[in-house]
Amino acid sequence: MSEPEKIEDIPDESAGKGKGIPNGGNAAKTKEDFDLAAIYVSDAQYNRNIYFDTSPEAVRLYLRYNHWLPQVLLYFFILLDLSLAVFEDPAVIPLPSWATMLVELLCLLVFTIRIVHYAKVIPREKFWKDAKNICIIVIIVLTLVDMIIYGALKASDYDGVRWSRVLRPLLLVNVTEGRQLRRAFRSIRNALPQIFYVFLLFMFSLLIFSLMALKLIGKRGLTTINGSPYFTNYLEIIFDLYVLVTTANSPDIMMPAYNASYFFAIFFILYILINNYIFMSVFLAVVYNNYKYHLKEEVRQLVRAKRHKMVRAFAVLQDQREGREPAVNQANWNQLVRLVQPDVSNAHRELLWSVCDNNNQGHIGKVAFVQLADLLNIEVITLKSRPHPLQSLCPSLYQSAPSRLLCKLVQHRAFVIVYDLIILVNAVFIGLDEKNTLIANSEWAFLSLYLLEILLKLYVFEPRAFFSKHSFWNWFDTIIVISALIATIINSSMTSAGIYTNRQILDIILILRVLRLIRVVDSIKRFRTIINTLIRIGPAILTFGQLILVVYYVFAMVGMELFKNKVKFYGNSSDPAKAYCGNVLLKGTDFAQLNYCKNNFNNVVSSFILLVELTVVNQWHVLSSGFAAVTHVSAKLFFVFFHIIVVIVIINIFVAFVLEAFFVEYSVDKSHLQTSLEKKIEELELAVAQETLEDNLVNAMETIDSDQGTGQSANNKPTLMFKIASKRYRTVDALLQRMFESDLDPEDFAENDDQNGNFANPAFNAA
């Protein structure tokens, strides 16, 4: 599932030549040429590494393959396939097995169509060399086999196990779009050997300490708090001390020995110091170190592959000029950009051209052309400094003295402070008892205040700017307030109509009310910085979310087969079996005493929640002992295994990622390309004031609009302004590349490989 993927599987130059595509001379470029070049650029921009066929039919198929609709559909069917677990036995909502299997067949059909489509796009021998294609085919075939066996068993009234369900999340990893996820899996696999040696050493230390505990403490005839013998069984000691490393049974495991003598505390403190603090730090260090190292290598290759693709696009579009370097002229370039990214405005495209063609030559060489993919990835916000619609409608009113005073008031710092205070008062009111009529009615007052705020802001600021794509807090505010208004109106109309008040609606109103308070964070600059950093690394964290989903799903499937219905939850019933979760084997265990009956593997939702609890680690020994009690001692291995994989490996990689992303955010200067783009914007006097770059967009809007609102707008100001959303990344890859940019040579675009005539696969040389 995480086979070493050649991330630079891009078409060979010779393949292009072989198909007779003009790569020299000044022949007019055909539509096919532009399609091909556009695909190269778009692949470079999004770091797609698909070795597609360059024949016009294949290119057309490839364009369709990359269309957003089939991609969304694919993900929808993967999610549908995964969510079948909700309806299959053991089910949250039971459905007959023929229904779920019919849906699964439909999903399999979609996956097959997708893979066939893919097979038509890329050359046959490449298709069969790629591990992820084979993986998908094997998953489809195995699932079919499993369904047939299960159906046959079912028909003959035997119980079958749907074992192929474990394979489902692997589809998420192996579809072509799962690049980030595959990379995360690769970084785990690369770190494994080193983690393994540290883990062995850790196990050795664990065994030595267990032996010492057995001999030193086991002989004393001590008993635990339940009266059972203490530290007398070697295997149990190993498990107990392993649990101690996760701190879950501290200090309980120490107490009997500590009660017997102060000196035994030294044993445990030494153990915790060595195995918990030292070894766990070393795990993090090893994981972090490997992660950084391999990621750097991957990103390096990614950048080389990207430059290759751009060079190839250049080769397609270049004009051969006698005695001079080949170049691409502006007309072709324009058409290319229009094809690659139709939503780029003309002004923006001209700006990009002027960055590339710095000397106004009307054509650009290879070096300048190669930048295009990165340039397109830099988000340039085109600020149209439009006048406020009210100003256009009735300028006299909007420009009148009271109106201008109002604008000034709303833009004043005090306005923000007043509303922060209102939010704080609101927080207190929420905390108070809502049975009180005064409090209940105050909600209306607060709602109107918030609505008033939004309306005032809309009066002062240009509405389209106010609701621009990047004004996170404006959107947040408006959605929350409007939703709260609607929900409150529904609720009061239901109450006044004498209908029973719906608990859910009340809950939603309450959540919306509390969420409103979060707005305060945006007023304090320090907080905004931290929050913005978190929002920025958010998409990358989602990759880890997928990773966790895959691992959880596999463990949930296995866990459900092993432990389903061994532990029962009785809810509010007064069944005496409730005290021991419906399984007499649990009588007297901590599991039953702590009322953990709902922590079970009886359906996929319970399983996932239980796995979250295991990830949080605390009390996982009680849970594992509980499930061991109802099955077999070896069941503990399932839980230990989960702990090693999720907590020691994945969580550490997650922490490593957050650390690295934070350091980059803290210390990074804008990248080379962004700076050259910004320089150009400034040169052309199109820039929004520098300090606003640091601030969020709403403030930038304010600066512009206030100039206009107060009529001081100088006429020599261009009506179109640019601003680089320098801290946003369109793709996770861009964040990663930025992470390691400082180590990459900007001039190295694999020219060497070009000269060697070996153009296709830098990784083969690198390896």
Next chain:
Amino acid sequence: MSEPEKIEDIPDESAGKGKGIPNGGNAAKTKEDFDLAAIYVSDAQYNRNIYFDTSPEAVRLYLRYNHWLPQVLLYFFILLDLSLAVFEDPAVIPLPSWATMLVELLCLLVFTIRIVHYAKVIPREKFWKDAKNICIIVIIVLTLVDMIIYGALKASDYDGVRWSRVLRPLLLVNVTEGRQLRRAFRSIRNALPQIFYVFLLFMFSLLIFSLMALKLIGKRGLTTINGSPYFTNYLEIIFDLYVLVTTANSPDIMMPAYNASYFFAIFFILYILINNYIFMSVFLAVVYNNYKYHLKEEVRQLVRAKRHKMVRAFAVLQDQREGREPAVNQANWNQLVRLVQPDVSNAHRELLWSVCDNNNQGHIGKVAFVQLADLLNIEVITLKSRPHPLQSLCPSLYQSAPSRLLCKLVQHRAFVIVYDLIILVNAVFIGLDEKNTLIANSEWAFLSLYLLEILLKLYVFEPRAFFSKHSFWNWFDTIIVISALIATIINSSMTSAGIYTNRQILDIILILRVLRLIRVVDSIKRFRTIINTLIRIGPAILTFGQLILVVYYVFAMVGMELFKNKVKFYGNSSDPAKAYCGNVLLKGTDFAQLNYCKNNFNNVVSSFILLVELTVVNQWHVLSSGFAAVTHVSAKLFFVFFHIIVVIVIINIFVAFVLEAFFVEYSVDKSHLQTSLEKKIEELELAVAQETLEDNLVNAMETIDSDQGTGQSANNKPTLMFKIASKRYRTVDALLQRMFESDLDPEDFAENDDQNGNFANPAFNAA
């Protein structure tokens, strides 16, 4: 206690000039000159930053101040002062208060003498400007005042509180030798502002979630497992959710809500994701980032200060030569090195000279001279390839065929493997029941085998090389085996004499037996690498040990005053009060039910163990609730405060340090100076084979001795060989400097400051 210390408080050039010290001309250097230069070099070598007076008397006093004896005495008295807590009420071993106060007076006297000595060494105005001196004086005065008040109260039969005990650990921080510790405190203080903002944001998130929990869940009328109302008190919810961030009450705190509805699980999972995973990673990131940044700055200043001192030493010893750069000749240099480090062998000194004086000019300039401090810090092991003493005694026997065969056998890889197997068998035997006579007697067999191993090795290898300073495992082996032999003999003679077998002796024997097994680790190269890294960063970790000691001591003192004797431990008595730890307020609490009675603040040892348990975090809410139950709810603040300081700040700094140290160890190349020294060693053909540099010393010994043992020792090989213990650091500072060496300019030795005539304090410019 952690005032910004000017780490570059070194004497001003002008001060030296003022005292009439010859700093030019070819006048013969006096003993005073050499003393002064030696102090500068030694200060540079050990990064001491003391602004001492340069008058001959002050220099003599300063030499005495730096002598090891008063330093050891000072630390002894600090430890004595700290350990008084064992004997003071609440005491482990009660002593009358006049006895402890007498000892404390003695300690104060020693500290006073030391500070007076220091005051005589450095200029008066510098003394009073230094916060750490004032700190020490204030501590001494306050302690005296406290003792007088306490004595007076005691005499008039009132109860007094010895509040000045909290100040004791601050002495450890503020003595001149506590450089590392002060640096650790500084790095914490520097990180605090940033941590504070993240913490505020975290608290905001905690408050918002608590409010939501109160409104969403508190209204449902749910009860906890004990039947008490669930999530109805806002303050309790905040505490519970704070505890959940530490994972200590997961999943218990969730269970009542989860049992009521699946949807509440989403609330808790979101909470854990945001506050536990995201925020805790951000804390680590912020701490790590700050730590790295400030440490770099400090080390940079440290290096500048060091170079300043070396330049000053150079100024004292230089010969003014017409029209040429001043230089230091070899004779003066030799005398200086002999004075600074008397234990350096002549050969080693000549090697160092040839590194400095690369062109054999007989004198060295400033640039070469400045290296001396770093060169002295590189540990060069002088390997005298001596013949084995037995060879000298009876060469015919030692060179005979059987003897040579024996040598070959012992040096063979199989020898190591055989002994590893023996150790494994031994491990199994230790695990088996020792009541069995066969097992009991086997111990003698194993002991003899281990003894035999050591004797064989001593036969083959030169004994002084075998027991050289760096042969950690040889020392380890021998000490363990000999101790085990002695303990076993004592034990059996006692048993055979019919005396009751002492449990302690048996325990010691057992521990020694188990420790023997650790030796296996050394046989596996991967493990050896990890262990060696850990051993190398060990001394630096000790600084954190001191840091923890200081914080623990303060918290233990406060905790003892707040909570002493509120909870009692009854041991094996059958007193019914045992069930509730002697305090009826604890009846029915988790604290009593989990039998945590011995986790109390009734003496300093219990307090420390309790604080370790709190550091491990698990169940800290049960402990804090217990102590809150016997005093007041606000007592929980003590525990929360401890958690914030120790777990969020200090442990994170510890992890950051281990991470950084590990990365350096993994990735570092040998530093510039070491390489030049190594180059010289190789040039002079004095090097031990390169690959042995990587390996541990025993193997290096083997290579040499086997050459000689088998008589193949070529006569053209020098009898003296050098080897750089490249991976060892004499001082923690050296490790730190190496950490950031790549960012430091080797040529920058503050010449600029020199030219500006402002020589003394680079930090004033830097700031």
